[in-house]
Amino acid sequence: xxVQRMLVSATIAAAGAxxxxxxxxxxxxxxxxxxxxxxxxxxAQGPVTKFLFKNPHSFxxxxxxxxxxxxxxxxxxxxxxxxxxTGWTPETLKPGTLIKVNGQPSRAEGSHGMCCAxxxxxxxxxxxxxxRVTEEEQPPK
Amino acid sequence: MRxxxxxxxAFALACGLAALHAQAPAAPPARPPQAARQPPPxxxxxxxxxxxxxxxxxxxxxxxxxxxxxxxxxxPELTERGLAHQKVFDEAIAPKYDCVPATSPAIQYDPYSMExxxxxxxxxxxxEKDDQLRTVWLDGRKPTVYDWGIQGFSVGHYDGDALIVxxxxxxxxxxxxxxxxxxxxxxxxxVHERYWREGTELKMTITVEDEMFLKKPTxxxxxxxxxxxxxxxxxxxxxxxxxxxxxxMMTPKYxx
Numbered sequence: 001x002x003v004q005r006m007l008v009s010a011t012i013a014a015a016g017a018x019x020x021x022x023x024x025x026x027x028x029x030x031x032x033x034x035x036x037x038x039x040x041x042x043x044a045q046g047p048v049t050k051f052l053f054k055n056p057h058s059f060x061x062x063x064x065x066x067x068x069x070x071x072x073x074x075x076x077x078x079x080x081x082x083x084x085x086t087g088w089t090p091e092t093l094k095p096g097t098l099i100k101v102n103g104q105p106s107r108a109e110g111s112h113g114m115c116c117a118x119x120x121x122x123x124x125x126x127x128x129x130x131x132r133v134t135e136e137e138q139p140p141k
Numbered sequence: 142m143r144x145x146x147x148x149x150x151a152f153a154l155a156c157g158l159a160a161l162h163a164q165a166p167a168a169p170p171a172r173p174p175q176a177a178r179q180p181p182p183x184x185x186x187x188x189x190x191x192x193x194x195x196x197x198x199x200x201x202x203x204x205x206x207x208x209x210x211x212x213x214x215x216x217p218e219l220t221e222r223g224l225a226h227q228k229v230f231d232e233a234i235a236p237k238y239d240c241v242p243a244t245s246p247a248i249q250y251d252p253y254s255m256e257x258x259x260x261x262x263x264x265x266x267x268x269e270k271d272d273q274l275r276t277v278w279l280d281g282r283k284p285t286v287y288d289w290g291i292q293g294f295s296v297g298h299y300d301g302d303a304l305i306v307x308x309x310x311x312x313x314x315x316x317x318x319x320x321x322x323x324x325x326x327x328x329x330x331x332v333h334e335r336y337w338r339e340g341t342e343l344k345m346t347i348t349v350e351d352e353m354f355l356k357k358p359t360x361x362x363x364x365x366x367x368x369x370x371x372x373x374x375x376x377x378x379x380x381x382x383x384x385x386x387x388x389x390m391m392t393p394k395y396x397x
Contacts, residue, residue, distance in 0.1 A: 030232070030237065030321070030387065031207055031232070033207075034232040034392075035232075035387050035388075036390065054380035054383040055377045055378060055379055055383075056237070056240075056377075056380075056383070056384055057384070058383065059386055074390070076387055079253075080375075081253055081269060081270075081375055081377065082198070082252070082253070084375065085198065106391075107392045108389060108390050108391055111389065111390050113387075113389075113390040115390075
């Protein structure tokens with residue numbers, strides 16, 4: 001592959017990544033409503049502490065530094081079986097990776113949970129080039 | 142005297158040989174030329190080819206939710222018992238948070254892949270979701286007293302270009318109707334499925350009845366698309382820790 005072709009490929013890839021919705025696949029196992037408040041959004045950032053790439057749900061944990069001290073967030077993602085389809089692997093988010101997360105907050109008093117989240121690296125770049133199929137993109141029944 | 146015995150023995154031997162000769166098969170006819178031979182006619186009944194790994198994910202159909210696949214048109218009318226159960230149901234007690242698998246009519250609509258294998262006496266449905274295997278018996282067998290289970294007992298037959306599956310012998314399931322609406326299913330649940338091919342798609346209409354909780358049968362129709370060549374179902378291997386992890390994020394329905 002020559003340099004010009006590499007540049008074209010990189011440009012196309014970057015353009016594609018820019019328009020892809022960087023949310024992770026839907027839960028598809030249970031309703032999010034009892035657990036998370038769909039009318040609100042919260043945002044936090046910090047280093048990944050743990051990434052559990054599992055079925056029926058994967059979970060991402062990261063630590064946010066606040067004025068009151070450190071807070072560990074639990075972010076619910078889709079099943080590993082679904083995440084795999086969009087390019088995620090157990091190694092996608094290693095401990096220490098700085099991330100920024102925007103999602104629906106959990107309902108339980110005093111809890112720090114999120115779902116239905118958009119996750120990027122701290123500089124706003126995508127975690128992986130892929131994302132979930134949004135409702136508008138879904139085929140008819 | 143010795144001559145008489147010898148003559149009788151010779152006569153008997155001659156008769157025996159003649160009889161044996163009469164029973165001997167005729168010499169095989171000359172084999173016809175190779176080009177003139179025809180394959181034997183296929184008298185076996187034609188059955189639809191449903192075999193393969195099928196994708197039930199988001200490219201095939203909308204992902205399941207509170208209103209999919211049970212929307213305004215087909216949402217079940219619940220009996221008083223069903224309504225009462227739905228009213229007191231607390232999401233936290235759903236067995237799925239302890240890795241209990243989904244059952245019909247929900248598992249067919251989960252957004253994962255499914256593998257169908259057709260054998261002469263059975264059809265096997267293997268679901269990626271929850272590592273479930275359903276066996277549909279085609280040999281006319283009946284369930285025994287031991288055949289109650291979360292996936293029930295399935296019998297089937299081919300009807301023209303379709304596979305018909307009837308399942309009963311389900312055990313009670315707190316969320317045996319779907320994953321989103323807190324509707325249970327009882328031992329009275331009966332599920333009827335019809336599978337057929339439309340081009341490259343696999344289609345299914347499912348009907349569920351359960352006199353305990355549903356006033357009348359209801360159902361939906363859906364489809365699967367062929368998975369990419371070489372796709373192998375992944376092991377679900379439900380993890381108990383992450384299965385229950387969401388529950389601590391909800392406000393309890395019943396507080397101490």
